[in-house]
Amino acid sequence: MPRTEPTALTLLRRTHEAQVVDVLRRLGAVSRGELARHTGLSRTALSSITGALIGRAVVVAGPAPAEGVRGRGRPVELLRLHPATGRxxxxxxxxxxxxxxxxxxxxxxxxxxxxxxxxxxxxxxxxxxxxxxxxxxxxxxxxxxxxxxxxxxxxxxxxxxxxxxxxxxxxxxxxxxxxxxxNTRLAALAEAVHGAGAGARHAVYVHLSHGVGGGLVVDGRLLGGASGTAGEVGHMTADPGGPRCRCGNHGCLELYASLPAVEAAGGPGDDGAVARAGRMTGRVLAGLCTAVNPELLIVGGELAALGARLLGPLESELRARTLPAALRGLRIVTARLGDEGGALGAIALIRQEAPPAVNGGARAAAGPLAGCTGPGSSG
Incomplete structure (x- = not known):
């Protein structure tokens, strides 16, 4: 039998199937309503496409986890990729x-x-x-x-x-x-997708550890910037008259809100040292929150475990210095994913980006996706 070329209708259907698979690959289990919203496909087209994918065992359907007492309505069904289709x-x-x-x-x-x-x-x-x-x-x-x-x-x-x-x-x-x-920016992506920020589209993440790093998630995706330094809050200026930082600037946040800085100022048990770290962090994040207008500010790293002693001064400084409209609805939370955050963010990055294959299957991104960061990013 001679080989026939696919018709325009067949090619369109393949494109729509690829859209559905891509959404499920990025977001995991979603309802048909959410799938329609993310793909822009009609309910009729979506029903036909998902039915075919289920028939080929590419997609599986199942009930959503029960949450509290449900009414008499039809239970919500979630669609997800078959677990065996890819790791x-x-x-x-x-x-x-x-x-x-x-x-x-x-x-x-x-x-x-x-x-x-x-x-x-x-x-x-x-x-x-x-x-x-x-x-x-x-x-x-x-x-x-x-x-x-x-x-x-x-x-x-x-x-x-x-x-x-x-x-x-x-x-x-x-x-x-x-x-x-x-890895700190990847932790930001993980928290926004799976952790403290799950469900939020816009989030600012700051990691207060041996160094100070951060990440920006805008419209659900990690923001790298032109050369990969987006979210590098550790080397934003907290005090223009402060001491010289190893990056060459003066008064960087890392000089006040990293573990070594807090230890030098009295240690985690010293309320004054902890409050100073919180205030300086809030001072730096104020401008960032005005510019980005996030729904969520996520604080991670070892210093986040200090709780209200750190977050109270941070929030006070933030509210005193940020455009009030940018604070409307803003929540400040601590990170949830802990040590697995960076690795989980790396998986989220792969699911979101998937650039074309080169060099025998290995794919690498140029610019920010190859990991450009400013000096002293934390780990």
Whole structure:
């Protein structure tokens, strides 16, 4: 039989199916109403397309989890990709450990693990540890692996040696797309998608740890900026007359709101040192919140555990310095995902970006997606 070319109607249907799969891949389980809103397809077209995908076992349907007492109405049914259709892996080459997470197409975590890796360990050895850990979590098989996201500590200039080598090694080993980003920005994306900010479209994240970093999520996506420094709050000026920072500027937030800075000012037990860190953080975030107008401000890192002693002064300073309209409806919360945030954000990045394949299957993004950050990003 001679081969026939697909008709225009067939090509259109394939395009619509790809739209549906892409939404489910990014968002996980959603109702048909949400799917219609995200794809712009009519209910009739969507019914036909999802029915065909369910028939081919690409998509599965099931009831939404029960929440409280339901009425007599028809229970909400959620659609999700079949768990066997694809896996994604997220790796965080953090300051004191390497962590990896593997998720299936239904956004369920199927494997997770970590290896201790002290700060002095060279990044080449960290990459080796990540490969060993991923081999274990993937059970020796990369079949169905859609991509690997990797978070790195600190500046990752594109096309810097570290990022390029990580992309090459993981791409060669697993034959899958690889994206590299700063791990603090990935934690911001994870919190916005799965954690404290789940359901919010616009969020500002600040991470107060050994360094100070952050991330901006705008319309549900991580904002990298022209060269990847978007959200680098640690090196925004908190006090123009302050001491010189290692980045070359004066009075950077990291000099007041990092763990070493709080320790030097009296330690986490000293209310004055903690309040100063909160005030300086609020001072820096005030301008950012006015410019970005987020729904949510998420505070993560070890200092977030200090609770109201830190967040009270932060909020007071923020409200005193921010355009009132930008604060309307703004919530300030602490991060929820903890140590897995960077790795989960790496998976979210892969699901959102998916650039074209190059070099035998390994994919890397230029510019911000390759992980460009400013000096001293935290991990």
């Amino acid at each position: 994604c892996a997220g790796v965080d080459l953090g300051r004191g450990r390497v962590r990896a997470v593997v998720a299936n197409a239904a956004h369920q975590i199927v494997a997770s693990g970590a290896r201790a890796c002290p700060p002095e360990v060279p990044w080449e050895r960290r990459t080796d540890a990540a490969l060993e850990l991923l081999d274990e979590l993937l059970d020796g098989s990369a079949a169905g692996l859609e991509g690997i996201g990797v978070g790195l500590v600190g500046p990752v200039p594109a096309p810097g040696e570290r990022a390029a080598t990580v992309v090459r090694l993981l791409g060669e080993r697993y034959g899958a797309p690889v994206l590299v980003e700063n």
